[in-house]
Amino acid sequence: MSITIDSYNTDVKNTWCPGCGNFNIHLALKKALAELKKDPSEVVITFDIGCNGNGGDKIKAFNIKGLHGRALPIAIGAHLANREMTTIATIGDGGCLHEGIDHLIHGIRSNYNITVLIHNNQNFALTTGQITSTTIKGKRMYGFPHGKTEGDINIGELVLSLNPSFYARGYSGDCIHLTEIIKEGIKHRGFSVIEIIQLCPTYNREFSHDVASKLVKKVDVSDSIEKARKHILNSKNLSIGVLYQNKKLTDYYSSLKNRKSIKTELVDEVKRKNISNILAKL
Amino acid sequence: MKNRYVVKFAGQSGQGINLLGKFFSSSLKNLGHYIFAYREYPSIIRGGYASYQIDVSSENISASSKKCDILTCFAKEAFDEYIYFVNKNGVILHSIKDISLDKKEENFLKGNNIQLEYFDLETITKKNKAPLVMGNVVLLSAIFKLLNLDVKPLEEVIVGHFKNKKRIDLDAERRCIQAGYNFNFSDTTKVKKLSLGKEKNWHNSSILSGNDAIALGAITAGCRAYYAYPMTPATSILATLGNTYQETGIIVKQAESEITAALMVLGSMYMGTRAFTATSGGGFDLMTESISFAGIAEIPLVIVLGQRAGSGTGVPTWTGASDLDVALHAGHGEFPRCVMVASDAIDSYELIQDAFNIAEIYQIPVILLTEKQVAESLFNIRSLPRAKKIERGLITNGQRRYEITKNGISPRWLPKKGKTTYLTNSDEHDQYGISTESESEIVMMSEKRERKIKTLSRALPPPKYYGPKDPTIVFVGIGSTKNAVLDAMKITKRRVGCLHYKYVYPFKKEKILEFADKKVKIVLIENNQTNQLGKLIKEQGGIYIPNTLNKYDGRPFFVDDILNYLKK
Known part of the structure; x- marks a missing residue:
């Protein structure tokens, strides 16, 4: 039986707002996995808490809906245990840049071979529109009639400052392009960070498809951090595409000296082990 | 103390006190004696005072006496701290130049007939063409002379330890050992000779810390990943697993926080390998959300909680057992969990294996409590028990x-x-x-x-009862309190029993109710101030235990503490 988008569909009713970027993101993810001929049972997806987390039962795979901001460490633990599975962490800009920012930073530094989808809709949406570090300055938000006091975090700048192995940006309004980016991220051997500019028609109405589609500009893959930074800092456009890829960095697991000659995965190794040699050396 | 001989090494943190303690422990073990070794050290890298006390016996022991027969001292701070912990007719060997004693110290030494013997290590090491740092070996081997012990096992242990290390002059080590053994003690310096029986083939026995045993138990149980953040007294589990990772193939990851460590464990356990993490109270607090998540999502989780004294940062390198409450209650909402408490090396080895089985079969968080006293003390055992069967459900x-x-x-x-x-x-x-x-x-x-x-x-399994069928007094406790009680039971003439819980939650109340019915005097013994086990017994068993023996000064229960209580 061939694998199609339909192989990934579940019969759970969708609960996102009409026009929500999550519809297209899910479609792109399903399409990417199907085109890569991954069976749903070969895929592990961890979900954040928030609107993206509500997608946990809307795509068929081995999914974990965990804790707010914690999609990454759960995915990393799963990945290290069995690399035969394709591991993807999906997380919002709130969870990723606020409560879970340390996981992103150390994930990039460690270069685990997983793919991270950051759903950037510029607010905490499920708790009805609070400020995040990507919210537009001056925009009236929940409890803050004059907008946020604090500065911003630019996801691309942050990621590129950490010597990443893969950083891409996609747009939820361009499903076909996003599909290709996700495919590249999954294929990349290392920590693939994909920021997805996500429409939120309920709490970020100003940033509509009309506005966004005029800003987005597709760029080619680059192996220069400087070039990628230029794209990110260009305020006239929203560059999308694989902005930076470094294939030379070795992923975490492949760098482990004690796993070099071992062919099995950790999940195959849960067996009784004799410890007398170690005891004798203590 | 009956059937015991006690030697304490004390000096500044960073003076190699640990190594001396380990050398002495291994040598005495190889000579056929049982040992138990207990460490005290400050939360600093250099300076302060640290000690390593080795209790030697002809029978199995697992707790310390409060005082020693020989104090070996390398620094004045340590001398000032430990002088009053020397037994009557004891000896102090020291290398403190121009030591001056105050009136109180002089009177104490005189009144207790304690001899002071000075070692001029600068001269001795120079004469033997050895660096000054080797001087502590001189004092170590002098103890063998003083006690009329064969020094060969000591030489074997020291050479064995250093033979693969670079830049160590083994001949100089040997010369220092000889110099110590040939030391001319003053005529007045005499100690009671070591008149302890020897155990057959005891040189084949093992010496290991509770943390070593946890690491070994985890390896035995098929654990394949260890994720942790350093925190005393759990840190050395990371060292044991890390230093053996080449032969075990275990992934050892120092995570960016305890939050990450616990969640990585969940990810790996969910996927189907065995993984765990260990921490102390502060790190455990950060793992709380993961425990609650594991509870509702029914993902197996194993956390080792190494207790130390105090809340907040507390007294980081000292012992205590005040985290039962948090282990029982950590995590919002209601969900099942299992809490177990290790008391010694064998417990640690077995309980971590149980923890994996229970976590997997029941799909719950399992918290294994240990404490600095168990985690870092050295236990001497004939062998580890047979590995438990791996059960995953x-x-x-x-x-x-x-x-x-x-x-x-x-x-x-x-x-x-x-x-x-x-x-x-x-x-x-x-x-x-x-x-x-x-x-x-x-x-x-x-x-x-x-x-x-x-x-x-x-x-x-129910709690284990140690002692006579008709005790007049029964101590009820968890963790290392058992060790002090059992050691005291070998000395006291009173009919003392000990009811010891390893599996604390879910709580099995039957045994304690039996004793309550018998009208025996029950004494709750806890290394905390607020009787955390007592509260659990009250809640789960419905009985209140008014008699309590508590200690919350950062120190474990010494055998003396139990004997003194029994005298009352």
Whole structure:
């Protein structure tokens, strides 16, 4: 039986707002996995808490809906245990840049071979529109009639400052392009960070498809951090595409000296082990 | 103390006190004696005072005496701290130049007939063409002379330790050992000779810390990943697993925080390997959300909680047992869990294996408590018990991951190509894992999870009773308190019993109720101030124990503490 988008569909009713970027993101993810001929049972997806987390039962795979901001460490633990599975962490800009920012930073530094989808809709949406570090300055938000006091975090700048192995940006309004980016991220051997500019028609109405589609500009893959930074800092456009890829960095697991000659995965190794040699050396 | 000889090494932190303690322990073990070694050290890298006390006996011991027969001292701070912990007719060997004693110290030495013997290590090491740092070996081997012991085992242990190390002059080490053994003690310096019986083939026995035993137990149990953040007294588990990772193939990861460590464990356990983390109270607090998540999502989780004294940062390198409450209650909401407490090396080795089995079969968080006194003390055992069978409770494939069952345990199968996919959900969910807000489903799922406690309780062994059939007094406790009581029972003439819990929650109340019915004097013994075990016994067993013996000064219970209590 061939694998199609339909192989990934579940019969759970969708609960996102009409026009929500999550519809297209899910479609792109399903399409990417199907085109890569991954069976749903070969895929592990961890979900954040928030609107993206509500997608946990809307795509068929081995999914974990965990804790707010914690999609990454759960995915990393799963990945290290069995690399035969394709591991993807999906997380919002709130969870990723606020409560879970340390996981992103150390994930990039460690270069685990997983793919991270950051759903950037510029607010905490499920708790009805609070400020995040990507919210537009001056925009009236929940409890803050004059907008946020604090500065911003630019996801691309942050990621590129950490010597990443893969950083891409996609747009939820361009499903076909996003599909290709996700495919590249999954294929990349290392920590693939994909920021997805996500429409939120309920709490970020100003940033509509009309506005966004005029800003987005597709760029080619680059192996220069400087070039990628230029794209990110260009305020006239929203560059999308694989902005930076470094294939030379070795992923975490492949760098482990004690796993070099071992062919099995950790999940195959849960067996009784004799410890007398170690005891004798203590 | 009867059947015991006690030697203490004391000096500044960073003066190699640990190494001396280990050398002495191994040598005495090789000579056929039982040892128990206890460390005290400050939370600094250089300076302050640190000590290593080795109790030597002709029978199995696992607690320290409060005072020593020989104090070996390398620094004045340590001298000032430990002088009053020397027994009558004891000896102090020291290398403190121009030592000056105050009146109180002089009177104490005189009044207790304690001899002071000075070692001019600068001259001795120079004469033997050895660096000054080797001087402490001189004092070490002088003890062998003083006690009329064969010094050969000491030489073997020291040479064995250094032979693969670079830049160590082994001949200089040997010369220092000889110099110490040939030391001319003043005529007045005499100690009671070591008149302890020897155990057959005891040189084949093992010396290991509780943390070593946890690491070994985890390896035995098929654990394949260890994720942790350093925190005393759990840190040395990382060292033992890290230093052996080449031969075990275990992934050892120092995570960016305890939050990450616990969640990585959950990710790996979910996927089907065995992984765990260890920490102390502060790090455990950060793992709280993961415990609650594991509870509702029914993911196996194993956390070792190494207790130390105090809240906040507390007294980081000192012992205590005040984290039972947090282990029992950490995590919001209601969910089943298992809490066990290790008391010594053998317990540590066995309980970590149990922890993995229970976590996997029951799909619950398991918290294994240890304490600095257990984690870092050296226990001397003939051998480790036979490895436990690995039990995982897995099925090959299924349909409803959270199926409502009578015993509360739902079928669990591992994520793998070709298997039925499912959602592991921290939202309340239906039998397929799909989020739910339905009244009846919430109730059914909560009750299902809670049923696991009854099922688990039936499977757990009861507490162990040590002592005579007709005791007049029974100590009830967890963790290292047992060790001091058992050691005291070998000395006292009173009919003392000890009821010791390893599996603390779910709590088995039957045994304690039996003693309550017999009208025996029950004494709660706890290394904390507020009787945390007592509260659990009251809550679960319905009995209040008015007699308590508490200690919360950062020190473990010494054998003397128990004997003094029994004299009252």
